[in-house]
Amino acid sequence: MSTYKTQGIVIKRSHFGESSLILSVYTKDYGKVEAVARSARKVHGKLKGHLELFLLSDFIFAYGKNIDKIANSYSLDNFENLRNNLNISFGAYYILELTDRITEQGFRNERLYYLLKDTMNFLDSLSQEDALKYYLAIIQYQINAIQLSGFFPEMNECTICQEKIKLEENYFSFYHGGIIQKKCLHSDKDAVAIDNDVIKIMRLLYIDKGEINEYRGNIKNNIKIINKLKVKKKLIFQLLKLMNKFIENNIERKINGIDFLGVV
Ligand SMILES: [Zn+2]
Numbered sequence: 001m002s003t004y005k006t007q008g009i010v011i012k013r014s015h016f017g018e019s020s021l022i023l024s025v026y027t028k029d030y031g032k033v034e035a036v037a038r039s040a041r042k043v044h045g046k047l048k049g050h051l052e053l054f055l056l057s058d059f060i061f062a063y064g065k066n067i068d069k070i071a072n073s074y075s076l077d078n079f080e081n082l083r084n085n086l087n088i089s090f091g092a093y094y095i096l097e098l099t100d101r102i103t104e105q106g107f108r109n110e111r112l113y114y115l116l117k118d119t120m121n122f123l124d125s126l127s128q129e130d131a132l133k134y135y136l137a138i139i140q141y142q143i144n145a146i147q148l149s150g151f152f153p154e155m156n157e158c159t160i161c162q163e164k165i166k167l168e169e170n171y172f173s174f175y176h177g178g179i180i181q182k183k184c185l186h187s188d189k190d191a192v193a194i195d196n197d198v199i200k201i202m203r204l205l206y207i208d209k210g211e212i213n214e215y216r217g218n219i220k221n222n223i224k225i226i227n228k229l230k231v232k233k234k235l236i237f238q239l240l241k242l243m244n245k246f247i248e249n250n251i252e253r254k255i256n257g258i259d260f261l262g263v264v
Contacts, residue, residue, distance in 0.1 A: 003062045003071055006030055009116055010055050011096040015041070023051055023070065024100055025059060028113045032103045035061050037070040050075045054083060054092055056117065082124040087131075087262070091138050092123055094257030098142065101251050102149045111215050112148045115141065118219045122226075135236045136226040138261070140205040142243040144219075147206065151250050153243075154178025155202050160187050167196040172242055174249050198239045201231060237263050 008027035016022045021040045025033045040047045047070060050057060056077040062069040082088050099116055103109070119141045126134055146152055157164055159178035169182040171191035179199065180191055204225060207218040244258050 001062045001071070003060050004030070005058070005060050006033075007056070007058055007076070008033065008113075009096075009120065010051060010053050010057070011116075012100045013051065013053050019045070021051060022067070026099055026103065026113060026116055027059070028110060029108060031107045031109050031112075032100070032105050033059075033061060033068060034105055035068040035070045036064070037073075040070075047073055052078070053096065054079050054089075054120070056120070079120055079124040081126075082120070085126075085128060087128065088123055088126055088134060090257065090260040090262075091134055092120060094138060094255065094261055095119060095123075095141050097255055097257045098145060098247065101253060101255060102145060102247070109148055110212055111209070112145060114212070114216050115144055115148065115219060118216065118223075122223050132229075132231065132233065132236060133226050135233075135240055135261075135263075136201075136205070136229060136231075137223075139201070139236070139240050139243060140222050140226065142240070142247065143202060143205050144207050144222075146243075146247055146250070148209075151177075153202075153246055155199060155206075158184055160184035165199070167199065170194050170196065170199065172246075174246060177246070177250075192242070194242070195235055195238060197231065197235050198242070201229070201235070201239055204229075 006027040006029040008025035010023055011026050012024035014022050019039050019041045021037045023035055027033050037047050037051055039045045040051055050073040055075045057073045057075045060072040062071040082092055122137050158181045159176040160180050161184055165179050171180050171185055172194040173180045173188040173191040175188045205222055240263055248254055
């Protein structure tokens with residue numbers, strides 16, 4: 001049996017047949033892997049308990065004809081605090097669903113793996129009182145995960161006329177995929193007003209690509225920024241909803257987890 005080994009986070013889990021599971025795992029070395037875990041739901045199945053959603057585990061996959069198989073798995077971190085805190089776990093669910101929606105099998109993306117893992121670690125460190133940090137962590141994941149997946153809103157130049165965006169009166173066009181100035185509003189009547197502080201937060205949390213170590217350093221830096229940032233909840237919600245709608249428009253699907261985040 002030909003196998004491969006890697007580390008990954010379970011991002012989706014569905015029942016298959018009477019006692020098996022199909023899992024999507026976002027892995028460090030192979031990107032998204034979908035694999036079946038035979039008999040995983042049997043009481044004495046050897047994989048039982050190692051294949052829950054959110055778990056960070058070491059996996060051994062076996063190549064299969066139609067779908068790969070989970071040959072073995074050993075959990076490394078179960079993000080216990082996050083798992084026991086309902087509100088924070090909704091954020092993690094959203095992040096996992098988003099990851100599943102924007103990725104396809106067969107594309108390795110180590111930066112996305114670390115972005116996911118480090119964001120989950122940060123969520124795991126939060127308490128119930130850290131609501132603003134919690135939302136900002138989700139936003140920094142939205143912004144950077146889509147950047148790594150190849151689509152990103154334009155936020156420096158007007159999407160219509162390419163003039164540099166000044167922090168005056170600006171709008172966001174879902175149709176054109178970025179910020180537009182007031183004078184270009186005629187090209188998209190459905191564009192929505194965007195607060196300048198929202199543009200600033202987007203720019204602040206955006207990580208440009210770099211070597212993997214540098215990239216991880218930038219995630220840590222983002223977390224420092226999040227820990228210090230003082231922003232009104234209203235603006236945080238504006239940005240989170242805007243990013244979610246931008247992503248949904250691009251992938252042409254709804255992300256169900258948005259309904260559980262308590263974003264108004
Ligand atoms: Zn313009």
